[in-house]
Amino acid sequence: MRDVAVVGFAQRQMPDFDGSPTCVEMLVPLMTECYEQTGWTRHDVGFWCSGSSDYLAGRAFSFVQAVDTIGVDPPVNESHVEMDLAWAMYEAWIKIQTGEVDTALVYAFGKSSAGVLRRTLALQLDPYTMMPLWPDTVSLAGLQARAGLDAGLWDERAMAEVVNRSLTDAEANDYALRKGGSSVDELLARPMYADPLRKHDCAPVTDGAAAIVLAAGDRAFGVRDKPAWITGISHFTDSASMSTRDLTRAPSAANAAAQLDLDGVEVAELHAPFSHQELILSRELGLADDVRINPSGGPLSGNPMFSAGGIRIGETARRIWSGEIDKGVAHATSGAALQQNLLCVLESSTGKGGA
Amino acid sequence: MNRTLSAPVTVAFDYTRSTGPVVGRFLTGLRDGVLVAGRTSAGEVVVPPLEYDPVTHVQTTDFVEVSPVGTVTSWTWVPEPVAGQPFDRPFAFALVTLDGATRPLFHAVDVASPDEISTGMRVQVRWAAERVGHINDIACFEPLGDESTARPAGGGILEDDLVTGVVTTVSLDYVYAASPEESTFYRGLHEGRLLGQRCPTCDKVYVPPRSACPTDGTPTEGEIELTGEGTITTFCIVNVPFLGQKIAPPYVSAYVLLDGADIALLHLILGVPADEVRMGTRVKAVWKPSEEWTYSLENIDHFAPTGDPDADYDTYKNHL
Numbered sequence: 001m002r003d004v005a006v007v008g009f010a011q012r013q014m015p016d017f018d019g020s021p022t023c024v025e026m027l028v029p030l031m032t033e034c035y036e037q038t039g040w041t042r043h044d045v046g047f048w049c050s051g052s053s054d055y056l057a058g059r060a061f062s063f064v065q066a067v068d069t070i071g072v073d074p075p076v077n078e079s080h081v082e083m084d085l086a087w088a089m090y091e092a093w094i095k096i097q098t099g100e101v102d103t104a105l106v107y108a109f110g111k112s113s114a115g116v117l118r119r120t121l122a123l124q125l126d127p128y129t130m131m132p133l134w135p136d137t138v139s140l141a142g143l144q145a146r147a148g149l150d151a152g153l154w155d156e157r158a159m160a161e162v163v164n165r166s167l168t169d170a171e172a173n174d175y176a177l178r179k180g181g182s183s184v185d186e187l188l189a190r191p192m193y194a195d196p197l198r199k200h201d202c203a204p205v206t207d208g209a210a211a212i213v214l215a216a217g218d219r220a221f222g223v224r225d226k227p228a229w230i231t232g233i234s235h236f237t238d239s240a241s242m243s244t245r246d247l248t249r250a251p252s253a254a255n256a257a258a259q260l261d262l263d264g265v266e267v268a269e270l271h272a273p274f275s276h277q278e279l280i281l282s283r284e285l286g287l288a289d290d291v292r293i294n295p296s297g298g299p300l301s302g303n304p305m306f307s308a309g310g311i312r313i314g315e316t317a318r319r320i321w322s323g324e325i326d327k328g329v330a331h332a333t334s335g336a337a338l339q340q341n342l343l344c345v346l347e348s349s350t351g352k353g354g355a
Numbered sequence: 356m357n358r359t360l361s362a363p364v365t366v367a368f369d370y371t372r373s374t375g376p377v378v379g380r381f382l383t384g385l386r387d388g389v390l391v392a393g394r395t396s397a398g399e400v401v402v403p404p405l406e407y408d409p410v411t412h413v414q415t416t417d418f419v420e421v422s423p424v425g426t427v428t429s430w431t432w433v434p435e436p437v438a439g440q441p442f443d444r445p446f447a448f449a450l451v452t453l454d455g456a457t458r459p460l461f462h463a464v465d466v467a468s469p470d471e472i473s474t475g476m477r478v479q480v481r482w483a484a485e486r487v488g489h490i491n492d493i494a495c496f497e498p499l500g501d502e503s504t505a506r507p508a509g510g511g512i513l514e515d516d517l518v519t520g521v522v523t524t525v526s527l528d529y530v531y532a533a534s535p536e537e538s539t540f541y542r543g544l545h546e547g548r549l550l551g552q553r554c555p556t557c558d559k560v561y562v563p564p565r566s567a568c569p570t571d572g573t574p575t576e577g578e579i580e581l582t583g584e585g586t587i588t589t590f591c592i593v594n595v596p597f598l599g600q601k602i603a604p605p606y607v608s609a610y611v612l613l614d615g616a617d618i619a620l621l622h623l624i625l626g627v628p629a630d631e632v633r634m635g636t637r638v639k640a641v642w643k644p645s646e647e648w649t650y651s652l653e654n655i656d657h658f659a660p661t662g663d664p665d666a667d668y669d670t671y672k673n674h675l
Binding site for chain 1: 374430441521
């Protein structure tokens with residue numbers, strides 16, 4: 001395997017982007033930031049991959065319009081996934097592993113506020129027996145939260161603790177939409193919304209975009225003194241059937257974790273758009289008590305569709321570049337109620353010695 | 356003033372899907388008032404039946420009828436229903452394990468407040484008034500206070516009339532915003548002006564302007580007003596009628612390279628027989644009366660020949 005590192009990261013998060021759903025205007029300055037961080041021009045990028053969905057944009061071929069931001073003369077090596085930035089990065093990582101390219105820039109964007117996000121996401125469900133009922137994202141999360149509450153696997157207080165810690169940590173995050181911790185008791189005193197969920201249990205609808213730069217071997221040292229090496233990456237999928245899944249579990253997250261070495265992880269950035277989902281993931285990953293979860297404030301402080309998973313990778317990488325940590329794990333989810341899960345382990349060393 | 360213009364857009368489509376034998380059998384059951392479950396290799400009784408066994412991956416063929424009465428195994432309150440959900444007032448979504456099944460079914464429960472539903476509550480199917488072989492044939496579940504009030508179960512499906520297809524209407528509402536650069540263009544049209552911008556890297560003039568020049572990735576800049584005169588670089592004669600067509604065929608759609616622009620604009624050509632339109636024909640914008648102007652390229656009704664001699668090929672050969 002080639003040593004590949006995260007060497008660049010830029011993001012935007014906002015409640016209501018005053019711009020087109022193709023987000024070209026938001027992506028242009030992100031590209032500029034990536035070039036500034038790396039000292040590269042667009043001609044130094046060997047491979048490009050983006051993540052987005054036309055269902056979110058409300059127009060066909062929105063990702064083609066977004067390609068404008070990278071400039072395509074001379075022609076570029078480019079791809080797209082209708083998934084989160086983390087999966088776009090996964091494709092780029094594989095591309096670098098093939099040896100065809102040494103560098104990649106991946107980006108993702110979504111203007112969630114253009115439509116009714118929780119409704120639009122019903123289109124990812126079984127089109128015969130689920131989607132016609134328009135099961136919204138919040139309702140599916142509510143069923144999952146209730147299942148765990150009824151089973152005694154977590155309680156409302158544990159959910160509120162996740163929220164309070166996230167909103168407190170989010171105070172240090174300039175990009176966070178929702179921030180400001182209070183207390184668990186104060187949170188529990190707030191009214192129910194989608195019983196058993198309070199509004200703060202649900203990630204805010206967020207517009208945004210993000211970009212990640214990958215480089216192999218010496219190209220990474222050309223950018224950073226301490227590149228964030230990808231020492232493991234793995235993703236698994238659970239059944240799309242809500243009937244057969246045990247909603248209190250995320251076996252795909254556990255399967256992904258089993259492929260990786262999570263020993264010594266100091267930080268876990270978990271893409272849990274609902275408070276109880278962090279509790280599920282923490283358990284499936286077998287995280288020790290001293291692992292710091294979502295020091296960025298996590299998705300409960302801001303959850304831009306198609307980039308929030310990748311932002312977890314960027315936030316973890318940032319802490320390695322700065323020397324704050326030596327090892328972290330970033331998680332991204334996709335699908336309904338944690339159906340698909342990707343884990344990416346980032347380290348200050350390649351683990352092979354010499355680096 | 357917002358920096359962008361926006362307008363509501365609805366994207367709608369009727370998805371027509373074949374069902375295959377397993378989902379088709381389940382939907383046939385709904386049409387006939389019967390709940391069809393499938394038995395898995397692990398002995399689970401699953402409704403809706405799974406098309407393929409999760410362990411052996413063999414197609415499900417072992418079907419069993421289960422009761423329209425069941426028990427709520429999880430539920431959530433829906434305080435602000437979205438369009439298309441079973442109710443337009445607050446209700447509950449629930450997982451209901453039907454008697455005879457081992458795994459739950461997802462559907463709505465008709466209760467007026469979250470106080471009226473709980474895990475473990477007994478519910479029964481309320482069938483839709485008309486049933487066609489669709490998941491909405493179950494209108495919802497309703498609380499079953501007294502087991503003796505349970506409506507009797509169906510009793511078999513019409514084997515010689517299986518449901519093979521299903522139509523699901525999808526309609527999504529958006530507020531669609533133009534980019535700041537596009538907004539400049541549309542605001543110009545509202546004033547009867549054609550505005551472009553230049554890419555600072557390659558000097559090309561774009562009409563409409565763009566948030567990024569596709570060649571260079573650079574946002575276009577400035578404000579360049581164009582006269583509305585230009586040259587047809589290429590065209591097509593539309594002879595085929597289609598849904599939503601506004602003009603009777605034959606008519607000409609053409610790329611018009613406005614004088615001073617580097618990217619052609621697609622528009623309608625009138626005022627000349629279709630078979631007399633040529634590459635190089637000089638044309639000018641024919642605007643609608645100003646009282647009809649909106650923020651739209653339709654403010655230009657069409658382009659018509661100026662009567663000038665055709666443009667030299669060399670003047671547009673790099674714009675084809």
